[in-house]
Amino acid sequence: MSHIAVLGPGAMGKRMAANLLKAGHQVTVWNRTAKAAEPLLAMGATQAATPGNAAAGADFVLAMVRDDAASAKVWLDAETGAFAGMRPDAIAMDSSTLSVDWIKKLGAEAAIRGVTLLETPVSGSLPQADAAQLIFLVGGSADACSQAEPVLLAMGSAVNHTGEIGTGALTKLATNALLGVQVTAIAELIGLLRRNGADAQKIMGIIAGTAVWSPYAQRAIGALLSGEAPVMFPVELVEKDFGYALDAAGSPDAAPTIAAARSVFRRGMDEGLGDANLTSVVKLFRT
Structure with a gap:
């Protein structure tokens, strides 16, 4: 099983993290409001103080946040960002609904840092997240998509590779x-x-x-x-x-x-x- 960091376990993210825990993965979570992660801690997750701390040592780092600005903060903040904490062979995945321009910029920023980024937005809402029936729309490297597929299928029913970064958005x-x-x-x-x-x-x-x-x-x-x-x-x-x-x-x-x-x-x-x-x-x- 993999070590997975989940950044922003809100309404959707907490359900996705719960399914990762149910599948036997080791899960570390970070959220702006620490209290929001308490149900996941009761299931066996650990909590980190920053996105960078959560990402340290993880095989996969998954973000599920509100918008472009939140995505930028989570990944790129000079002091607390997840990219700074990731090891070189880990895979970053952003399941947020983001703009095409931003996810392309984030992909370029990841490449500069030697990080592999997949965009992994989902089709589905809270019932599908609860039931691990989300449909993943993956942009990025086909090889990285194949590596991530077992993790994504712990949260969803289908993984669709759409093409290069930007096509998922x-x-x-x-x-x-x-x-x-x-x-x-x-x-x-x-x-x-x-x-x-x-x-x-x-x-x-x-x-x-x-x-x-x-x-x-x-x-x-x-x-x-x-x-x-x-x-x-x-x-x-x-x-x-x-x-x-x-x-x-x-x-x-x-x-x-x-x-x-x-x-x-x-x-x-x-x-x-x-x-x-x-x-x-x-x-x-x-x-």
């Missing part, structure tokens, strides 16, 4: 953009139906029997009709990912549908829905 951002666009479209349609006095639940059920319906829509329609759901993917993070996708597109004019959907999520944040589940944007279209 592109795949993840495209996936999340499609997700957010679907939510926006269905929310608007529910508002349209109700505004015209129609039975939205009945009509959406009819649409669900057609070829245009998606597996995600089937899972989310109850939350969209009710406007209530546990927080799996907050509005503010969807908006952040739309922004990264638009950066990759080059301009809003190059991806007008994504830009329009982002504006809906920005409006949701302005109306106090930032911490709510992404399906809560349906509330913006109530009559």
Whole structure:
């Protein structure tokens, strides 16, 4: 079994770390808030004071943090960063949802330091993380991906090598953009139906029997009709990912549908829905 450092065991990361422990790996964790790691310590993890301390001696170092800025701090901080603590033959893996420009820069920074970096973003939310059913979208060296695959499969059901560094971020951002666009479209349609006095639940059920319906829509329609759901993917993070996708597109004019959907999520944040589940944007279209 491997020694693995997990940096940022928040809602997703703590579930991923738990599955690594269940698989028998030695796990060292670091989190900005030390108390957040206590359930993992009870399972047998050890805690480090800094990302660099956590990375020392590890075979794999996995980060799962909020955004580009947090990723930069975790890996590159001159005093506490993980790269400074890694041994030369270890593999760095970042499962955060990051911008394409940033992950490419991070890959270049890793190469300067003689570190192998894989981008390992995931498709899936809290239930998939709990069940070790995440789908990994891996960018970087194919050889490194093969080395990391047994570790990733302790947390997921599939490991997909997308290509060089940057392609994993592109795949993840495209996936999340499609997700957010679907939510926006269905929310608007529910508002349209109700505004015209129609039975939205009945009509959406009819649409669900057609070829245009998606597996995600089937899972989310109850939350969209009710406007209530546990927080799996907050509005503010969807908006952040739309922004990264638009950066990759080059301009809003190059991806007008994504830009329009982002504006809906920005409006949701302005109306106090930032911490709510992404399906809560349906509330913006109530009559």
